[in-house]
Amino acid sequence: MSGHLHRDDFGSRLGMWLFLVTEMVLFGGLFIAYSYMRYRYPGEFHHGGSELNVTLGVINTVVLLTSSLTVVLAIVAVQRAEKRRAMTFLGTTLVLGLTFLVIKSFEWGAKFHHGLYPNSPHLATLPPGEQVFFGLYFTMTGLHGLHVVAGLSVLGVMLWWVATDRIRQDRYIHLENGGLYWHLVDVIWIFLLPLFYLAA
Amino acid sequence: MSTQASTAQPSYLVDTGTRKGLMAWLTTTDHKRIGLLYLYAMLTFFFVAVGIGFVMRLVQLTTFQHLITARTYNALFTVHGVIMIFLFVVPGIPAVFGNFFLPILIGAKDVSFPRLNLLSWYVFMAGAIFAVLSLFTGGGAPDTGWTFYAPFSLKTGTNVSLAVFAAFVLGFSSMLTGINFITTIHRLRAPGMKWFRMPLMCWALYSTAWIQLLATPIVAITLVLVILERFFGIGIFDPAKGGDPLLYQHLFWIYSHPAVYIMILPAMGVITEIIPTFAKRPIFGYKAIAFSSMSIAGVGSLVWAHHMFTSGLSSLSVMLFSLLTMIVAVPSAIKVFNWVSTLYKGSIDFQPPLLFALTFIFLFCIGGLTGVMQGALAINVHIHDTYFIVGHFHYVMFGGTGMALFAGLLYWFPKMWGRMYSRKAIYASWFPMFIGFNMLYFGMMILGMMGMPRRYYVHLPQFHFMHVVATVGSWFLVLGLLMFFGTLIYAMFKGEKAEDNPWGGVTLEWTIPSPPPQENFEEIPTITQGPYHFVQQEGKS
Numbered sequence: 001m002s003g004h005l006h007r008d009d010f011g012s013r014l015g016m017w018l019f020l021v022t023e024m025v026l027f028g029g030l031f032i033a034y035s036y037m038r039y040r041y042p043g044e045f046h047h048g049g050s051e052l053n054v055t056l057g058v059i060n061t062v063v064l065l066t067s068s069l070t071v072v073l074a075i076v077a078v079q080r081a082e083k084r085r086a087m088t089f090l091g092t093t094l095v096l097g098l099t100f101l102v103i104k105s106f107e108w109g110a111k112f113h114h115g116l117y118p119n120s121p122h123l124a125t126l127p128p129g130e131q132v133f134f135g136l137y138f139t140m141t142g143l144h145g146l147h148v149v150a151g152l153s154v155l156g157v158m159l160w161w162v163a164t165d166r167i168r169q170d171r172y173i174h175l176e177n178g179g180l181y182w183h184l185v186d187v188i189w190i191f192l193l194p195l196f197y198l199a200a
Numbered sequence: 201m202s203t204q205a206s207t208a209q210p211s212y213l214v215d216t217g218t219r220k221g222l223m224a225w226l227t228t229t230d231h232k233r234i235g236l237l238y239l240y241a242m243l244t245f246f247f248v249a250v251g252i253g254f255v256m257r258l259v260q261l262t263t264f265q266h267l268i269t270a271r272t273y274n275a276l277f278t279v280h281g282v283i284m285i286f287l288f289v290v291p292g293i294p295a296v297f298g299n300f301f302l303p304i305l306i307g308a309k310d311v312s313f314p315r316l317n318l319l320s321w322y323v324f325m326a327g328a329i330f331a332v333l334s335l336f337t338g339g340g341a342p343d344t345g346w347t348f349y350a351p352f353s354l355k356t357g358t359n360v361s362l363a364v365f366a367a368f369v370l371g372f373s374s375m376l377t378g379i380n381f382i383t384t385i386h387r388l389r390a391p392g393m394k395w396f397r398m399p400l401m402c403w404a405l406y407s408t409a410w411i412q413l414l415a416t417p418i419v420a421i422t423l424v425l426v427i428l429e430r431f432f433g434i435g436i437f438d439p440a441k442g443g444d445p446l447l448y449q450h451l452f453w454i455y456s457h458p459a460v461y462i463m464i465l466p467a468m469g470v471i472t473e474i475i476p477t478f479a480k481r482p483i484f485g486y487k488a489i490a491f492s493s494m495s496i497a498g499v500g501s502l503v504w505a506h507h508m509f510t511s512g513l514s515s516l517s518v519m520l521f522s523l524l525t526m527i528v529a530v531p532s533a534i535k536v537f538n539w540v541s542t543l544y545k546g547s548i549d550f551q552p553p554l555l556f557a558l559t560f561i562f563l564f565c566i567g568g569l570t571g572v573m574q575g576a577l578a579i580n581v582h583i584h585d586t587y588f589i590v591g592h593f594h595y596v597m598f599g600g601t602g603m604a605l606f607a608g609l610l611y612w613f614p615k616m617w618g619r620m621y622s623r624k625a626i627y628a629s630w631f632p633m634f635i636g637f638n639m640l641y642f643g644m645m646i647l648g649m650m651g652m653p654r655r656y657y658v659h660l661p662q663f664h665f666m667h668v669v670a671t672v673g674s675w676f677l678v679l680g681l682l683m684f685f686g687t688l689i690y691a692m693f694k695g696e697k698a699e700d701n702p703w704g705g706v707t708l709e710w711t712i713p714s715p716p717p718q719e720n721f722e723e724i725p726t727i728t729q730g731p732y733h734f735v736q737q738e739g740k741s
Contacts, residue, residue: 032451
């Protein structure tokens with residue numbers, strides 16, 4: 001049954017883009033919920049946004065954007081057959097992605113510490129709009145966090161494949177697709193930052 | 201008739217790899233085998249859900265309920281809906297005939313991502329297993345109806361979380377199939393197979409795949425929100441926390457209405473293949489049918505709120521959605537007129553697939569026209585949440601998609617298994633099926649007009665007569681189904697050997713042997729003309 005082996009890099013890339021479309025629509029559902037709720041509770045969203053740590057949010061944005069840059073550099077390095085350099089760049093990406101998660105967990109930890117988590121007794125005393133704000137905050141950043149974890153796992157495999165020469169100068173479509181996924185994670189974060197942190 | 205095409209390759213049904221038997225099937229990346237894996241799994245689920253529907257009808261046979269409790273009844277209609285929608289009708293035709301025939305129809309050896317294709321099947325089976333598990337674990341089978349409306353779905357103690365997760369997983373399978381089909385159609389068409397030379401089934405699958413891609417993620421995230429709500433109380437749909445249950449309905453129907461077109465578009469594609477073959481005429485209005493598929497996909501995505509007319513939407517949005525609902529009937533009607541025009545002055549060869557295709561047109565017209573009725577606001581308010589709705593969507597889902605699936609099975613059976621069924625037995629099964637179908641579902645529509653609400657465990661005495669009619673209809677229907685599938689299963693093993701082209705079809709699947717060889721074609725064909733050129737074929741033979 002190995003007769004189907006044929007290579008179509010354009011097709012693979014098309015398939016990946018279609019998959020990214022589904023991811024965007026997935027978050028799109030949450031963005032619809034966000035815009036409706038924000039329209040309904042403008043004041044509460046403003047107040048909720050002021051509880052978030054803008055500095056950490058911006059630092060995380062810089063971290064994530066830089067990690068996208070290093071993925072691109074890794075692809076360029078593979079195209080030039082510079083294996084060691086590609087591995088360094090991919091490794092940097094992984095470290096930056098992990099940094100993002102660590103900073104994020106500090107932020108979540110602080111919120112939990114202040115009693116701001118879904119179903120908490122403290123949150124129940126706040127006005128309904130703020131409860132929804134934090135419900136959306138945890139859902140959307142949480143889902144984004146899961147995508148970061150997924151992206152890191154994919155890029156981890158890519159690093160392994162570069163090391164074992166499954167990805168090389170004449171065959172790097174998987175790395176390109178992995179990179180595309182990582183950029184998507186990045187793009188979604190760029191929308192989350194203003195919607196939550198800069199809402200105040 | 202064409203001569204047996206010679207080929208060096210063994211049939212796809214023969215194991216040639218290192219693995220044999222069941223293992224060879226479970227690890228296959230052959231699109232034809234994956235299509236059959238889907239078929240066998242789906243028909244099993246179909247019969248489970250038929251059984252549940254049968255029991256529900258028995259409950260309504262008496263005004264005193266002896267058979268089951270009200271709670272169980274709620275679970276039964278939920279499970280019937282979940283299985284039929286998510287495990288049978290939505291994946292149905294694309295997963296079976298799409299997988300089996302899409303690559304053959306465009307002259308390819310397989311889909312673009314064969315391994316992803318197999319993965320989709322496993323994801324589908326995982327979702328199916330979760331759905332079945334949700335019936336027996338946790339707080340018991342979900343009792344929300346297949347729509348999982350908030351806030352009840354957030355509060356009920358039954359096992360909604362697992363059922364919803366199952367639907368999420370099944371949606372994932374559907375999306376992966378959509379990605380695969382779009383890429384396949386873009387990349388793997390044979391040389392000369394231009395967009396407007398594709399058989400119309402491919403157009404139907406193409407537009408379906410786009411809906412799968414663009415609508416499914418919305419329901420996925422909505423179902424995730426239900427789960428999060430149940431476990432963590434995030435409050436987005438919970439009015440006590442400032443959330444809005446109406447938002448759930450919107451998000452749910454943003455997917456689930458287009459899902460109706462995921463169900464019906466491929467069915468229309470099957471009918472569009474069958475009609476020209478038995479009318480021996482090129483399809484009337486090729487481009488009109490192709491574009492109507494795409495416009496159904498487009499407009500059909502903008503009509504979802506017609507499920508919510510009585511939920512307190514603003515009158516402006518209600519009117520807009522009413523208008524859009526009426527508009528979406530236009531491309532469907534275009535197809536119906538084109539099918540009928542194709543038959544006109546054709547030299548009709550009346551065979552079982554054509555009988556079921558015509559049955560499709562008849563039942564779909566009833567289902568479609570009653571749908572337009574419901575788009576009208578005044579009528580909608582009157583019949584909302586009554587048996588009329590139940591009757592209507594069974595005409596579309598079962599009379600439409602179900603009948604098209606049966607028609608497709610009959611049409612492609614000799615190609616898929618290389619054997620022929622008894623035509624007389626199929627005709628014999630048609631009568632009870634058709635009579636029972638109309639007694640059951642037309643009876644339901646009359647009940648709805650009289651005021652019988654859906655999902656009720658008991659009914660008032662004045663509804664009793666029509667309930668008896670409907671229940672007796674369900675017996676005929678089940679009898680017909682058993683005869684139909686009995687005939688096909690017998691033919692699968694004992695049927696006569698089929699010719700390569702028993703119907704005189706002219707699309708690519710009829711140019712290869714029955715059953716098809718492993719790689720479909722000895723040599724990828726070069727296409728020089730559009731599909732459905734019957735005149736030239738007669739000239740050749």
